[in-house]
Amino acid sequence: MAPCNPRGLWKVRVASFAVASLTSIPELGQRVKAASRLLALASTSQKDEALLAGAELLVARTDEILEANATDVARATEDGVSPTVIDRLRLNADRVEAMAGGLCQVAALGDPVGEVLDGWVRPNGLRISRVRVPLGVVAIIYENRPNVTSDAAGLCLKSSNAAFLRGSSGAITSNTAIASVLREAYEKVGLPADSLVLVEDTSRQAAVEFMRQRDYIDCLIPRGGASLIASIRENATVPFVIDGDGNCHVYVDADADLEMAQRIIVNAKMQRPSVCNAAENLLIHRDVADAFLPLVESALEGVEIVGDSAVCGAIATATAATDDDWASEFLDLKLAVRVVDSLDEAIAHITRYGSGHSEAIVTRSIEAADRFTTEVDAAAVVVNASTRFVDGEEFGFGAEIGISTQKLHARGPMGLRELTTAKYIVRGNGQTRG
Numbered sequence: 001m002a003p004c005n006p007r008g009l010w011k012v013r014v015a016s017f018a019v020a021s022l023t024s025i026p027e028l029g030q031r032v033k034a035a036s037r038l039l040a041l042a043s044t045s046q047k048d049e050a051l052l053a054g055a056e057l058l059v060a061r062t063d064e065i066l067e068a069n070a071t072d073v074a075r076a077t078e079d080g081v082s083p084t085v086i087d088r089l090r091l092n093a094d095r096v097e098a099m100a101g102g103l104c105q106v107a108a109l110g111d112p113v114g115e116v117l118d119g120w121v122r123p124n125g126l127r128i129s130r131v132r133v134p135l136g137v138v139a140i141i142y143e144n145r146p147n148v149t150s151d152a153a154g155l156c157l158k159s160s161n162a163a164f165l166r167g168s169s170g171a172i173t174s175n176t177a178i179a180s181v182l183r184e185a186y187e188k189v190g191l192p193a194d195s196l197v198l199v200e201d202t203s204r205q206a207a208v209e210f211m212r213q214r215d216y217i218d219c220l221i222p223r224g225g226a227s228l229i230a231s232i233r234e235n236a237t238v239p240f241v242i243d244g245d246g247n248c249h250v251y252v253d254a255d256a257d258l259e260m261a262q263r264i265i266v267n268a269k270m271q272r273p274s275v276c277n278a279a280e281n282l283l284i285h286r287d288v289a290d291a292f293l294p295l296v297e298s299a300l301e302g303v304e305i306v307g308d309s310a311v312c313g314a315i316a317t318a319t320a321a322t323d324d325d326w327a328s329e330f331l332d333l334k335l336a337v338r339v340v341d342s343l344d345e346a347i348a349h350i351t352r353y354g355s356g357h358s359e360a361i362v363t364r365s366i367e368a369a370d371r372f373t374t375e376v377d378a379a380a381v382v383v384n385a386s387t388r389f390v391d392g393e394e395f396g397f398g399a400e401i402g403i404s405t406q407k408l409h410a411r412g413p414m415g416l417r418e419l420t421t422a423k424y425i426v427r428g429n430g431q432t433r434g
Helices: 025-039 044-060 062-078 083-089 093-108 147-158 169-188 204-210 226-235 258-270 286-299 309-314 343-353 366-375
Strands: 116-121 127-134 137-142 162-166 196-198 219-223 248-252 279-285 304-307 334-340 358-362 380-383 420-427
Touching (some): 025 162, 025 196, 044 093, 044 169, 062 083, 093 147, 147 169, 169 196, 219 226, 279 286, 279 343, 286 309, 286 334, 334 343, 366 380
Parallel strands (some): 137 219, 162 196, 248 358, 358 380
Antiparallel strands (some): 116 127
């Protein structure tokens, strides 16, 4: 496989393959299902070649992608969309290159398809093995994050799944440009362009119809806020994996290194507040609250703090937290802070208000850390590190398709293996059952 250099440009520009415009959802489903059967037969080298081709073309077409993105950003700005949402939507040259880099990383990962999970021989001579196989058609419905188009397409391709994508109206121009580039790259290396199909009808009616394509969709993954998840639960008739809210907590224990705790909460809250693994709640043991709250106030400049009476008494700018605040995913520079009397109280708070995404403890106590990791029910539990590390790339998965907060099939960051299922292969030499 050639080394990945996303800054390298194609010497010959291949004619662009347009994503079907406003074709009916069932017709698109038929096309992507047919492509999935061909993609299941693709070799690892062919898939990697397509990923590298996609990476190079993304960078080569950066100007076109940014022009398309500028249209979406301008429309969002005119509509009064919040700065947080615009940050998710906005692309620049570095972000396009990061998308290309994600495809390169996925190309460098091992191919899970065909991996033999286990095998055994029965007393009657039957040889049984369990092998990883693709899901088939993986559908993703997502909001204003055009990078998801590239991330999802790359992971689906490497795991031999066809990607059936339905993005938001706010990012449709960007998504169409990115999908067109990747479809061109696939066809260039001999894979069907319909290994990636983007639905361009962004109406709510089309979204509901998309969620009900049982004949064509094998697994649906929503990536968005509470309203999208509620719509999936209400309307979807296909199997789905919930990529849920990230109401993430950082608990500073009585035996914490407070300088470490300060660094962690600053990173978890401020490094990129608009993402699902950013911290939304800070819990502080009462024994260290007097020492730590001033560090919080000085370090979290620009962050709106809401809290309990102890917090409001120590931080002049803090306001009283409501019950809704404790349960909210702010996705912004806002943090709910509470002083607790014990580890038990911290765990009880997380149990009541947490979303099952990522929870962190800062402590030097092995006993406290072990209790926290055992008793906190979440997809990821972090000791002495930022919640921002709960991410497919940081876990070594390359890009991620989402972070599952449910428990069946997949939980936590979803990489290549989570996009496969298993097939039993039984080999005999004429055995019959009596």
